[in-house]
Amino acid sequence: MNKKGLTLIELLATLLIFSLGIIPILVLFNTGYKQTAQAKHLMIAQSIGRTMISEIKSLGFAVLSEEISSSALGLVQEKKPVEGRLVSSDEDSILYPEYYGRFLYTLRLEKATAINNNKIRVELEIEWQEPDRRFSMPFGTVVVGYDT
DSSP, X not given: OXXXXXXXXXXXXXXXXXXXXXXXXXXXXXXXXHHHHHHHHHHHXXXXXXXXXXXXXXXXXXXHHHHHHHOSSOOOEEEEEOOEESSTTOTTSOEEOGGXXXXXXXXXXXXXXXXXXXXXXXXXXXXXXXXXXXEEEEEEEEEEOTTO
């Protein structure tokens, strides 16, 4: 008898072998996508942190010193979404896109030392949530008042 088709057993065996080969490839694509998303969020967090530190430094020692004593600008925050303007009363302040709202920032200002009052330490932390865990990235700088 001369057969030209596949039997059901042969077809099932072929599908089994094909699926054993394709499943690792699909897992690899999923892992690659996840790592790409994490790298994108890491890059955005670095950009946010550098931008916020630059904007804070541009305010100058006198403004930051006043902020430590009175919190007039509302800069010091604990886990606040990155949205709107850092300094809401300043029209020249950077307007962060709505997408950045998924990132949280914590900002602390304090005199660097009790002896040397012409330095302010700025500590900034950017946090974000990935599907499997929470990430955070710290930033810091010192703002010096040369004329005090």
